[in-house]
Structure formats: C-alpha cells, structure tokens
Amino acid sequence: VTSFLTLLVGALIVAAGLVTVTRRNPIHAALSMLVALGGIGLLFLGLRSPFLAAMQVLLYGGAIMVLFTFVIMLLTLHDDEMGPEPPANVKMLGAAGSFGVLAIVWHALSTRGGGTHFRMPHVPWGPAEAYGTAEHFARFLYTDYVVAFELVTVLVMAGVAGVIALARRPGSETLEGTKLAGHAEPEPAPHAAPEVHP
Amino acid sequence: VNEITTPDAVQMVAAALFAVGIFGVLSRRNLLIVLMSVELMLNGANLSLVGFARERAHEVGAADAGQVMVLMAMAVAAAEVAVGLSIVIALFRHARSVDVDSPRAALLRG
Numbered sequence: 001v002t003s004f005l006t007l008l009v010g011a012l013i014v015a016a017g018l019v020t021v022t023r024r025n026p027i028h029a030a031l032s033m034l035v036a037l038g039g040i041g042l043l044f045l046g047l048r049s050p051f052l053a054a055m056q057v058l059l060y061g062g063a064i065m066v067l068f069t070f071v072i073m074l075l076t077l078h079d080d081e082m083g084p085e086p087p088a089n090v091k092m093l094g095a096a097g098s099f100g101v102l103a104i105v106w107h108a109l110s111t112r113g114g115g116t117h118f119r120m121p122h123v124p125w126g127p128a129e130a131y132g133t134a135e136h137f138a139r140f141l142y143t144d145y146v147v148a149f150e151l152v153t154v155l156v157m158a159g160v161a162g163v164i165a166l167a168r169r170p171g172s173e174t175l176e177g178t179k180l181a182g183h184a185e186p187e188p189a190p191h192a193a194p195e196v197h198p
Numbered sequence: 199v200n201e202i203t204t205p206d207a208v209q210m211v212a213a214a215l216f217a218v219g220i221f222g223v224l225s226r227r228n229l230l231i232v233l234m235s236v237e238l239m240l241n242g243a244n245l246s247l248v249g250f251a252r253e254r255a256h257e258v259g260a261a262d263a264g265q266v267m268v269l270m271a272m273a274v275a276a277a278e279v280a281v282g283l284s285i286v287i288a289l290f291r292h293a294r295s296v297d298v299d300s301p302r303a304a305l306l307r308g
Contacts, residue, residue: 003207010211017215017238021222026230033234036215040241043208047252052268059272064237064279071283072230075290083227083297094225102217109209131255132265140262141269148266152273159277166284 006043013039024085026077030068037061049132208249216242229289229296233282240275244268 016036023029037060044053075081141149215238222235251264286296293302 006207006211010207010214013211014214014218017218020238021218021226021231021235023231024228026228029231029234033238036238037241040215040245043211043245044248047208047248048255049248049251049265049268052248052265055269055272059276060237060241063276067279067283068230068234071286074287075296077296081290081295081297083295083300086225086227091225094221094223097224098217098221101220102213105213105216109206109213131261136262137265137269140266144262145266145270148270152270155274156277159281162281163284166281166288 006046009039009042009046012036013043024082026072026082027069030065030072033068034061034065037065047132051132051134051137206249206253208252209246212242212246212249214242215239215245218242227297227299229286229298232298233279233286236282237275237279240271244271247271 013036016032016039019032020029020036023032037056041053041056041061044050044056219235219237219239219242222238223232226232226235247264247268251261251268254260254264289298289303290296293300295303297303
C-alpha cells in the first residue's frame with residue numbers, strides 16, 4: 001500500500017476517532033466509530049490481509065457496533081442521565097496524557113532497530129494466496145496456535161457466563177426456576193430511592 | 199550516530215488512533231464513550247500488529263504470529279464489549295445514569 005493512500009485513509013480514521021470521543025450524543029459517536037472501523041478494514045486490505053479485513057467488518061462493524069447501538073437504543077439516555085461534561089482542565093489533562101503517550105510511541109517507532117540506520121525493509125510479496133488469506137489462517141490457527149484458539153473459546157464462554165450473571169434482575173435469585181449456586185445471598189434492593197423517571 | 203527516521207505511515211496512523219482513544223478514556227465521563235475509546239485503542243494496536251506483520255511477511259512464522267494475534271485480540275474484544283455493555287446496563291439500572299463519576303456509581307458492586 002502506498003504511503004499517501006495510507007495517510008489519506010489514516011486521516012479519515014483519526015478524524016472519525018476524534019469525532020467519536022468528542023460527541024455528546026452516543027449514537028453519533030457510535031456511527032462515526034463505524035467509519036473509523038471501516039477505514040481500518042480498508043488499511044487491512046491494503047496490508048494484504050483480506051481475512052482480517054473481513055473479520056474487521058464482520059466482528060467490529062457488525063457484531064460489536066450493533067451491540068453498541070442496541071444498548072444505546074435500549075437505554076434511550078436523557079441529557080441528565082449522561083452526567084455533566086467534564087471541566088476544561090480535565091480535557092486538557094486528557095489531551096496532555098494522550099500527547100505524552102503519542103510522543104513515547106513516536107520515539108520508540110523512530111528509533112527502533114537500535115536507532116541506527118533504520119529503514120523500512122523491502123517486502124518481497126509472495127503470491128497473494130500465501131499470506132493473510134483464510135486458508136493461510138486456517139493452517140496456522142489449527143496447528144501452531146490451536147492452544148490459543150481453545151483458550152479464546154474458554155474466554156468467550158466465561159464472557160457468556162459473566163453477561164448472564166450481570167443481566168440478572170437485581171433481587172431475582174432464580175433463572176428459570178432453578179437456584180443459582182453461589183448466589184444464595186440476597187442482594188440489597190437497589191431501587192430504594194424513588195424513581196425519577198417514568 | 200543516532201539517526202532518527204520517520205515511522206511507517208501505518209504505524210503513525212496506529213499511534214494516532216491509540217492516542218485518540220487515550221484522550222477519550224481520560225477526558226470523558228459517559229461510560230459508553232469510554233468503552234468506545236477503549237475499542238479505538240484496541241484497533242490502533244491491531245493496526246500496528248498487522249503493519250509489523252506485513253513488514254516481516256518474508257519471514258516464515260513472524261507474520262503469522264502477528265496476524266493470529268490480531269484475530270485473537272478481535273475475539274477477546276468481542277467478549278470484552280459484551281461484558282462491558284452489560285456493566286453499562288447494570289450501572290444504568292443501579293444509578294439511573296451512565297456517568298462514571300455519578301455518586302451512585304460508586305455503590306455498584308458485584
């Protein structure tokens with residue numbers, strides 16, 4: 001991928017990212033984040049990783065962003081439920097922190113390889129089917145990295161269990177009539193205060 | 199001699215995206231936006247890994263490690279977002295707000 005095209009798409013990505021972190025309305029933030037994620041998928045394509053580009057669109061652009069928009073629409077936040085905007089000095093502090101990290105990463109990238117005569121290695125491209133395709137992934141994912149793959153499945157199962165535990169209504173100790181082990185202690189009623197919203 | 203060179207364009211974009219995510223995490227109080235910022239940081243890291251994998255495409259094993267790691271990071275991110283968003287819903291049920299600094303948010307516990 002040429003540098004110019006990368007920087008063009010990169011500028012779009014960073015601009016969409018900035019819009020994401022500065023909008024007050026969460027749905028605007030989610031939609032501009034979708035633009036950023038799609039741009040990253042484009043860069044993946046340019047880096048000869050078509051399988052990862054497809055996964056980026058399917059997983060991030062599809063699953064994760066749909067989850068975000070679903071939760072935003074489920075909550076239908078009013079303005080007073082999002083809290084006040086942080087004061088300007090907090091924003092300045094955040095900007096300073098992010099610029100600090102950017103400077104550190106920049107320095108690390110600029111001086112890598114011991115800081116001496118670093119140059120971008122010339123990448124001799126093999127045939128496209130030998131790199132970054134689904135076949136390529138399958139070969140390595142189910143041989144060299146099969147342990148990591150299985151560990152990720154365990155993690156996803158743990159995530160499912162965690163989501164179910166979190167999604168229980170407060171106070172309800174049963175799930176379809178069965179007592180959940182380890183959750184016998186009744187939770188305190190969280191809605192003791194009168195409800196403000198209908 | 200300490201010769202400074204310009205980083206690769208992909209790595210510049212990745213670092214900038216990571217910095218934007220850090221700004222969001224540090225300066226926003228809406229938990230939904232904070233989660234999105236974390237996702238932006240993750241995407242910056244993924245982009246960096248894919249860029250380095252491309253640099254080392256001629257080395258057997260190195261490029262695959264980078265690409266498989268990105269795939270794993272995506273799977274972990276999906277699980278993380280599912281748990282994170284249910285925490286957002288739990289916080290909203292509990293505190294009637296998604297403000298991470300709201301006084302009732304401090305009472306949220308297991």
